[in-house]
Amino acid sequence: MLIQMALQIPQSVQNILIPGTVVLAIAALLGILIVIVSHFFQLPVNEKKDAILSALPGANCGGCGFAGCDGYAQFLADGATNTSLCSVGGAACSIELASILGVEAIFTEPKAARLLCQGTTACTQRRYEYLGTLTCNAAHGLLGGPGACTYGCLGYGDCMTVCAFGAISKKDGIIQVDPNECTACGQCVIMCPKDLLQLLPKSADVAVLCKNGWPGAQTKKNCSVGCIGCQKCAKVCPVGAISMTGPLAVVDQNLCIHCGACVPVCPTQSIVLLEKNI
Amino acid sequence: MKELFIILFSAILVDxxxxxxxxxxCSFLGVSKNLKTAMGMSGAVILVMLASTALTWPIQIFLLNPMHLAFLQTLVFILVIAALVQMIEMVMKKTMPPLYNALGIYLPLITTNCAVLGVAILNITKSYSFLDAMINALGGGLGYMLSLFLFSGVRSKVDKADVPAALKGLPITLIAASLVAVSFFGFKGLVENLFS
Known part of the structure; x- marks a missing residue:
């Protein structure tokens, strides 16, 4: 009977109906196949991991040491209890993760990356004209870069390219980190060929912004704001938080009582009050 | 056997x-930024080209041609390839997690990749046998891999070069791509002579 009905349909209509039916049939078949395949190959949904993932900021910066937020979420879902690894989310994120996992929240002090160099174009010169690839790592490979101080910031901004948060900018021949934007993910620290970026607590007040390894006289010749190792700051510090590593003064942020006594005695202004807002 | 080699090498080099x-x-420009993603994408393309050829060739020969519906080719092929990629993705996610992690994120990109559709349609227009078609698909995938491999190398050099401001980014990438394409014209006539 269906065939009889089909024969009564005019040829012109059949020309549309047959291809249409074929395509629809193929589509329906494929649809059914997908449903079947998805039924047999369904993955068990990990609700805990999904909850953790939505609590994480989703920056995928790798600051926690895992390959993106997904890796960290997997790590926590597998039974780990260290909720403080995400520096982007900070304390709020740690509390939220702890409540999902049902464990005690762990806190670490919020940190920010700081550039341990003040060698702007006004303070230091160049030894040679560098015409190569404009990255710090490439320039560093050529006799340690064009800067008169081979320990100083090259300012080509390799750290800037890896910063996912736009916290780093270039200014006066060196880079500068905005501590408010910085999430302490540590990518710039890894990138810097001079090892000049350091994660310091956001509460830190003073730091020696220099990392050179030369004797004082050579430092003084090459940069006007370099630490010359005179030890005045170490002597004036009431709690002994400043120690000398070779010719360089270093502030122990755990011992520092934020009195600021070391800042005025520094003859080269290499130990400074850190700017909280740039 | 000789014909198969000609098909394979002309798919890789000449065509x-x-x-x-x-x-x-678009995927060529999109994923050629570094070698690792380029190779991941190429692996996925080879896999999907082979699988879609294995499916679209019989559909054309045993379904569309006998019913005189060859004009539905494009529509049906897109439908079949899209569904196929979805299914491959699901199966891979469950059974081969490491492979899925390596290729998985590129599979949805391939769903509507014109190179994959191109292989399927060219197999029919050149009236290849099933074996010829599979070899052509393999060659097409390997050719895609070769061009991505070469171009990701070119691109990493271009990224480091001091490019005039007006050409930075996509313009210099397209110019570089055209130069690489011109160099491939050097292979014209190579394969036929190689096996004669």
């Missing part, structure tokens, strides 16, 4: 899908 036929350009 390279990306550099001679200019198919799959």
């Amino acid at each position: 390279n899908f990306v550099l001679s036929k200019f198919l799959g350009i």
Whole structure:
């Protein structure tokens, strides 16, 4: 009977109906196949991991040491209890993760990356004209870069390219980190060929912004704001938080009582009050 | 046997899908930024080209041609390839997690990749046998891999070079791609002579 009905349909209509039916049939078949395949190959949904993932900021910066937020979420879902690894989310994120996992929240002090160099174009010169690839790592490979101080910031901004948060900018021949934007993910620290970026607590007040390894006289010749190792700051510090590593003064942020006594005695202004807002 | 080699090598070198036929350009420009993603994408393309050829060739020969519906080719092929990629993705996610992690994120990109559709349609227009078609698909995928491999190398050099401001980014990438494509014209006539 269906065939009889089909024969009564005019040829012109059949020309549309047959291809249409074929395509629809193929589509329906494929649809059914997908449903079947998805039924047999369904993955068990990990609700805990999904909850953790939505609590994480989703920056995928790798600051926690895992390959993106997904890796960290997997790590926590597998039974780990260290909720403080995400520096982007900070304390709020740690509390939220702890409540999902049902464990005690762990806190670490919020940190920010700081550039341990003040060698702007006004303070230091160049030894040679560098015409190569404009990255710090490439320039560093050529006799340690064009800067008169081979320990100083090259300012080509390799750290800037890896910063996912736009916290780093270039200014006066060196880079500068905005501590408010910085999430302490540590990518710039890894990138810097001079090892000049350091994660310091956001509460830190003073730091020696220099990392050179030369004797004082050579430092003084090459940069006007370099630490010359005179030890005045170490002597004036009431709690002994400043120690000398070779010719360089270093502030122990755990011992520092934020009195600021070391800042005025520094003859080269290499130990400074850190700017909280740039 | 000789014909198969001719098909394979002409698909890789002479009729390279990306550099001679200019198919799959968007994914070619998109994932050639570094070698690792380029190789991941190429692996996924090879897999999908083979699988879609294995499916679309019988559909054309045993279903569309006998019913005189060859004009439905494009529509049906897109439908079949899209569904196929979805299914491959699901199966891979469950059974081969490491492979899924390596290729998985590129599979949805391939769903509507014109190079994959191009292979399926060219197999029919050149009236290849099933074996010829599979070899052509393999060659097409390997050719895609070769062009991505070469171009990701070129691109990493271009990224480091001091490019005039007006050409930075996409313009210099397209110019570089065209130069690589021109170099592939050097292979014209190579394969036929190689096996004669």
